[in-house]
Structure formats: structure tokens, C-alpha cells
Amino acid sequence: MVYVGPFETKESCQSWKDEYELPFPVISDEDGAIFKQLSNGWVPYTILVGPDGKVQLWESEFDEAGFAAAVEKLYREPAEAQPEPEPAARLAPQPAGRAGAATIVILGGGAGGLVAAYHLRRRFSGKHRIVLVDRSPDHLFQSSLLWHMVGQRRADQIRRPLSDLTRRGIEFINDEVVEIDLANKLVKTHSEKIDFDYLIVSLGAQLVPETVEGFDEMALNLYDPKGAGMINAALESFSGGRVGVLVTSMPFKCPAAPYEAALLVDSFLRKKGVRNKSEIHVYTPEHQPMPVAGPVMGEAITKVLGKRDIRYHPLFTFEKMQPGTHTIIPSGGEPEKVDLLIAVPPHQAPDVVRSSGLIGASGWIPVDKHTLRTEHEGVYAIGDVNSVRLANGKTLPMAGVFAHYEAKVVAEQIATELQGQRSDAAFSGKGYCWLELGGGKAGFAGGNFYNEPEPSVRLYPPMRFWHWGKVLFEKWWLRHWF
């Protein structure tokens, strides 16, 4: 990978490389000659050149889908035939075009809410109100918690103030949502009441470590910025012993994250020179890593763990922690002693969603898998808070990539409907993720989760290329939407 800075001096490129700790060359294109020859005039602009020197892919909006498409080409394997999403015509007709200005309220400024707000705003120039509500003042790029955990990112490097969205004409209310009143199409926060015409619920999954006795005394929360910072401090002073990465219960977001965490800890301890005095164990109730992606993916990840001497304990149905003896205990099994416990806490739908009447039998919000509509007119649920059943009976994993693409689809539907037309935008079930392996390498997995009878997902071999792709994606994400 190479970055090219059009109309930038050598010095500005170097300072930029230093500021972002970019691990690849940054070339200054002072007179813009390279940019002129290869680009369409936009930045960012990405070109993938194959081993034969020919362009495989170019794009102005960097996203995972582009990467996956490029890889299909690079590996010269035809993309598997995927069923097209069902046509929108089969969907129940919606009232088209409302008179006057509409208010679209988006709950949550995480991955889904942010993308929805951005795409909606791009579609109308101020006519309709777009209101985003989040109790946090900042958007957090959660994937980078893994790098924060091993000291490769500071906490302030992986956040952006949501108030910056007001520059784009998006209203931001920094408050907690305390009630969703579906009958009256009204959302209440501690200080405001907001009527809505359309509601997009993207409140994510609520982490509830407090439901595990002893969690606070014994475990460090991998999924929380404070916890990730504490893990980093604990690793810095770690001189050897037993590290446990524990998944307390299912479901949990980002099915790859606990494995990535174990691999990054492995790299960290090797660099520190204490890996030979340490053991790393992963405990999970899953029968294999990333079960939804099928046995091939599971085997591949288990193999990577084995190669790095990370002990894997599948079907570990965690029951309790005993801080006094520093042990974790599975139901009906033997206690395991750990010196440093990195844990994924239980997840549930946020309290305000649970009391709203939106929840289904799964404990999450049921939606149409293509349109993301709930059974309440004008109300959509995207990202971790929704529940989509796949053909194999499992549910679509909680991942930012799905929140991202679902948000785009919902924004497109609402915008088209407000223009009095019917939208055929539909979420296809495709998704991609990087699998960070430490030591500057990553794997990449992607495919179609709506494939029948099983999701068709491929894991591409680990390369530095993917790691850089992940770094680039992070930088892109933290700039693009703000």
C-alpha cells in the first residue's frame, strides 16, 4: 500500500505519516502529476493495481465491499453466484410522500446511526429535520478498542465529537433516550420530547457486566474504552502468568473480537519478552470460532490460535467468577485459574428498547431482513439492536459492517419515500471483516450471510495488506462522516 499526497510537500507528507503512525510509504505528489494521471480529481481516491500492473479496482468511497470485490479479482476466482435480494415489490406498500417537512429521528450515534444521518442529509438540503440522539458526546470507532488495548491507539484517537455533525445540518441531542412512545410517535429524553415521522433505532447492544457477580473485581472489559485502557495498563506491567480471554455469554458483537484480542495479546507479550513465561487461553460457549461463518472458518481460526500456542476452550459455558481464588467456573466443569482476565460481558437490548414494545421473542428487535422495517409503520431498527434470522437458523452477527450497510439502505428508503416514490433499496446480507492477527498482519473474511442454505463466507490468507487496509479503513471512517 502506498499513500500519495497530491499537492503536498515532502515535509507535510512526513508529518502526516508521523501523526497517524502510518506503517506504509507516503509519497508527496507536489505538482499533482501522479494525481492528474490516475485520479478523477477526488480525495480519497483508491486504486488497486494487480501484479500485472493493471488496475483491478478504483473507487472514491473506501469501503469493505470494494476491498472484497478487489480480492475476488486478484485471486482470479469468479465470484460465487449469489441470489439477488428479493425485489422490493414484494414488500407491503408504504404511504408515499408526505406533505411538508418530515422529522426523522435517529437513536444512537454509533456505526448505524452515524451512517444513516450522513446519507439522509446528503439526500435533502435542509428540507426535512434530521435529529440524532446519543447519550455519549462522541462517536466511538469500536474496532480500534483492540488496538487501544495493546497501546497502539490512544482513547482520543478513536473518537469523534458527534456535535461536529451539526456542521452538516444534522441536529444533535446529547442526552439519554428514556422512552420510545410508538403510539404517539414520540421519543423522550431526560430534557426533551421529540415527535417523529420516521424513527431509526440504532442503539446497539447494552453491555451488562453488572449481571456477573465478581466481574468488577476480577475482569477487565474488552468492549469498553475504560476497560480496554485498563487492559493496556495491566499488560504493560505483566511479567508472566496466565491470561484468559473469556466470552461470558451469547450473543456478543463482533464474533472475531475475542480471537483478535488473544492474538494481539500474544504479539504484545512476545514483543515484551514475557511470552515464554505466559499462557493465553480463550474460553467461549461457542462450539467453534465464528460459528455462523461455518466450519471452514472455524478450523482456520482454531489453526491460527494453535500456531501461536493459544489454548482454545470451546463450549465453556461460563457460570461465575470467584475473585478470591482468581478463578472462572463453567457450569458443571472445573475452575480455571487466571492471573489476568479479559472479558466480553453479557449483552442485551438497551433498557429503553426493552420497555418500548419493539422487542420480539429473541430479546432483540425483529425486522424485515431486506428493508429493516419493524412492524410499526415508519420505524426501522438497524445494527446490533435488531435480530435477523438466517436460512441456517442462526442470527446475523452483530457487526459494524452490517450496521453500516443497513443504515445506507434505510436512509435510501426513507429519502425515496419522502419524494413520493417507492424505493427498491434492500440489504443484501453481504458483509466483510478484517481479522487482526498482531505483528502487522491481518486476515480478511467476507461473503453473503443471506446465502441459502448456509452463509457463503471466505477467509483470505493473512497478509500485511489486510492490516494496512484496516488501518486505512479506520482513518477513512473517522474523517468521512464528520
Next chain:
Amino acid sequence: MKVLDESYKGVSEGTLVPLNELGLPAPTTGGLLIVFWKGQ
């Protein structure tokens, strides 16, 4: 995203990129990703 000059044509799939002439590294494993980006 921002536009610096909309008159540029860009490349299309299959265009041969004269990497050496442009002073860009040749692809090693798999491919080379070239990213045009402005710091500010």
C-alpha cells in the same frame, strides 16, 4: 470526500499504470493499493 479538480478523467479497470515512471513501488504480494489522500 472532497474534489480537487473535476476535470481529471481517472482510470478504469484494466488501465496499465506505469508504476516505475510515476515513482511508485511495484506490487509485491498480490497487489498494490494506491490511496490519494489529503491530510487537511
